[in-house]
Amino acid sequence: xxxxxxxxxxxxxxxxxxxxxxxxxxxxxxxxxxxxxxxxxxxxxxxxxxxxxxxxxxxxxxxxxxxxxxxxxxxxxxxxxxxxxxxxxxxxxxxxxxxxxxxxxxxxxxxxxxxxxxxxxxxxxxxxxxxxxxxxxxxxxxxxxxxxxxxxxxxxxxxxxxxxxxxxxxxxxxxxxxxxxxxxxxxxxxxxxxxxxxxxxxxxxxxxxxxxxxxxxxxxxxxxxxxxxxxxxxxxxxxxxxxxxxxxxxxxxxxxxxxxxxxxxxxxxxxxxxxxxxxxxxxxxxxxxxxxxxxxxxxxxxxxxxxxxxxxxxxxxxxxxxxxxxxxxxxxxxxxxxxxxxxxxxxxxxxxxxxxxxxxxxxxxxxxxxxxxxxxxxxxxxxxxxxxxxxxxxxxxxxxxxxxxxxxxxxxxxxxxxxxxxxxxxxxxxxxxxxxxxxx
Numbered sequence: 001x002x003x004x005x006x007x008x009x010x011x012x013x014x015x016x017x018x019x020x021x022x023x024x025x026x027x028x029x030x031x032x033x034x035x036x037x038x039x040x041x042x043x044x045x046x047x048x049x050x051x052x053x054x055x056x057x058x059x060x061x062x063x064x065x066x067x068x069x070x071x072x073x074x075x076x077x078x079x080x081x082x083x084x085x086x087x088x089x090x091x092x093x094x095x096x097x098x099x100x101x102x103x104x105x106x107x108x109x110x111x112x113x114x115x116x117x118x119x120x121x122x123x124x125x126x127x128x129x130x131x132x133x134x135x136x137x138x139x140x141x142x143x144x145x146x147x148x149x150x151x152x153x154x155x156x157x158x159x160x161x162x163x164x165x166x167x168x169x170x171x172x173x174x175x176x177x178x179x180x181x182x183x184x185x186x187x188x189x190x191x192x193x194x195x196x197x198x199x200x201x202x203x204x205x206x207x208x209x210x211x212x213x214x215x216x217x218x219x220x221x222x223x224x225x226x227x228x229x230x231x232x233x234x235x236x237x238x239x240x241x242x243x244x245x246x247x248x249x250x251x252x253x254x255x256x257x258x259x260x261x262x263x264x265x266x267x268x269x270x271x272x273x274x275x276x277x278x279x280x281x282x283x284x285x286x287x288x289x290x291x292x293x294x295x296x297x298x299x300x301x302x303x304x305x306x307x308x309x310x311x312x313x314x315x316x317x318x319x320x321x322x323x324x325x326x327x328x329x330x331x332x333x334x335x336x337x338x339x340x341x342x343x344x345x346x347x348x349x350x351x352x353x354x355x356x357x358x359x360x361x362x363x364x365x366x367x368x369x370x371x372x373x374x375x376x377x378x379x380x381x382x383x384x385x386x387x388x389x390x391x392x393x394x395x396x397x398x399x400x401x402x403x404x405x406x407x408x409x410x411x412x413x414x415x416x417x418x419x420x421x422x423x424x425x426x427x428x429x430x431x432x433x434x435x436x437x438x439x440x
Contacts, residue, residue, distance in 0.1 A: 005029055010357040017350075018396045020389055022067040025119065027075055030349050033342040034069055037335065040328035041073050041290065045080060048245040048288045053279035057253075057315070058292045059299075060335030064387050066292045069335065070249050073290065077247045078116045083123065083238050085109040085231075086249035094256060095271040096224060097264065102271070103204055106227035109248065110203045110234075125199060128180075131241035132187050135159050153188060160184055163240055170236065171229045175220050180237075182216060204230075228275060235287040245286035253293025257304055269308035276314065276331075298332065338388055344373050346388065347395045354399045364402070368410040372398070375414045 005013075009026040016023035017030075037058075044054040060066050074084050087093060087108035094101035112121040139155045140146060160181060167173040179198050186194030197215050204222035206212045213219045222230055235246040259265045272291070278284045298305045298315075306312040315331050326334075338346070347369050355362050376391050398413055 005353055005356055007357060010353050013353060014357060014396060017392050018400075020393060022071050024071055025075070027068065027072050029353060030346065031072060032346040032349070033338050034065065034072070034335075036326070036328050037069060037333050038072060038076070040333060041069075042076060044288055045077055045082070045245075045247075048082075048247070048286055049080075051285050053282070053284040053287045053289075055276050055279040055289045055331065056291075057298060057305075057332045058290060058335065059295050059297075059332060061387060062294060062389075064335045064337065064389075066335060067251055068388075070251060070290060070292055074114075074247070074249060075119075077288075078114060078119060081116065081244040083127070083243050083246045084112075084114045084249065085234075085246065086112050086114075086251070088252045089250060089255040090252065091255060091258075094259070095268045097268075100224050102224040103222065103227055105250075106204050106222065106230070109231070115243070124202065125195075127238065127241055127243075128183055128199075129187070132184055134242065135163065147188070156184065156188065157181065164237065167233055167236055167240075170233050172220070172226065173233055175218055176230065176233050176237070178218060179216070228271070228278075232278070232284045232287060236285060239286045245288065247288045247290070249290050249292075251292045253291055253305075254297040257293070257297035257300070262303070265303060266308060269305055269311055272305065273308065273310050273314075276311070295334070337386065340373055340377060343376075343388070343391055344369055347372065347391070350392065350395055351399065354396070354403070358403055360403060360406075362402075363406070364410050371411060372414055 005026070009029070013023050013026050013030065041056065044056065047054055058066050058069055070086070074086065078084055087105050089095075089105065092101060093105040093108055095105060096102040110124060113123045113127070114121050115123045115127065117123075118126050135156065136147070139152065139159050143151075143155050145152055145155070161177070164177045164180060168177050170176075179201050183195055183198035186192070186198065200206060201212060201216060201218070201221070204227060206221040209219050209221055212221050231246075231248060238246050256265060256268045259268065275289055279287065279289060296304060301307055301312070305315070317327070317330065317332070348366075351362055351364055351369070372395065373391075376386060376394065398410060401413060402408055402410065
């Protein structure tokens with residue numbers, strides 16, 4: 001590994017990984033394994049680009065690399081010209097809820113709308129401005145007029161409606177088209193207030209219809225019940241705006257599993273079924289959906305996704321599938337632990353990044369790295385339960401120590417009395433115990 005890594009990215013990588021958080025950029029520098037999983041998901045990208053829709057679950061133990069895989073796909077598809085929206089579910093963000101939790105998820109998704117040129121979110125205004133600018137150029141070339149011409153606004157409005165006419169056939173497409181036209185008028189008149197009101201509506205930030213009617217003349221707002229319909233509209237619109245499609249990433253499905261009320265959980269699983277059926281039945285276009293969670297939150301037949309029979313029957317593995325013959329075309333991708341060899345390659349990459357960040361020559365040998373991995377796997381049950389997150393946190397702590405105390409050696413640290421493993425992540429069994437009392 002000889003590629004020089006910018007210090008800004010190296011710093012972000014080290015800080016994120018040490019804190020047990022998946023970095024949003026620079027993942028290519030530390031990616032190890034997962035080739036089959038990545039290739040399977042990138043194959044979905046080709047389907048989406050051709051006007052199809054896909055739905056996948058990525059499941060694994062805590063710290064097994066689920067979020068890492070999602071962020072890797074996020075980077076890949078943005079490079080290919082896709083728009084990505086992503087959100088982590090939480091007690092306040094679900095797929096549906098009686099206190100606006102579904103709408104809260106929608107708002108988070110739109111807030112995190114990202115493109116290659118705007119990878120950190122907040123890309124919606126940029127997308128609209130870029131699209132309107134391209135239409136403006138088309139009108140100027142086709143009609144041979146300038147924006148100062150009295151007929152220019154009329155030509156622009158006709159061109160916009162011509163472009164988005166196909167959206168009007170979708171549920172709520174007519175209102176969406178009207179909002180785009182309102183934004184356009186604000187764009188042409190340099191009216192930031194009008195543009196912000198249109199953005200406020202698109203982000204689902206109006207609290208009631210009366211407020212939207214007064215400010216925009218539209219007696220409709222995005223709600224907890226219908227927010228997904230607007231995701232489908234956005235996917236179609238973004239392709240018209242010059243992008244290849246849209247990928248929606250939803251992480252932390254365990255927060256649905258944790259909902260204490262059985263009826264509330266079932267409503268959320270019903271919403272997942274709606275999304276799943278839409279993609280498979282061709283009711284959505286240019287849209288990919290990936291949801292991520294623990295094994296337990298999917299396969300537990302008492303409170304997980306498999307407790308909803310309509311989903312269980314669709315998602316269960318084929319009886320011909322096993323560990324030696326994994327089906328990467330199935331709806332569920334199960335993450336297996338990284339091998340010891342892959343873990344060794346991973347910490348070798350971390351060593352290189354750490355050295356470049358702090359500008360020093362490492363004294364860690366290949367044998368030292370192998371001994372470190374052996375020590376990590378010497379834990380009881382490590383072969384089944386150890387995760388990359390734990391190994392990474394342990395190793396970065398050692399790298400920090402060796403940098404600050406150059407007289408020390410890696411073997412001395414891991415064989416010393418004071419060496420302690422990184423705190424293990426919560427296991428699925430502990431979650432079961434913790435929330436068992438909530439079952440109705």
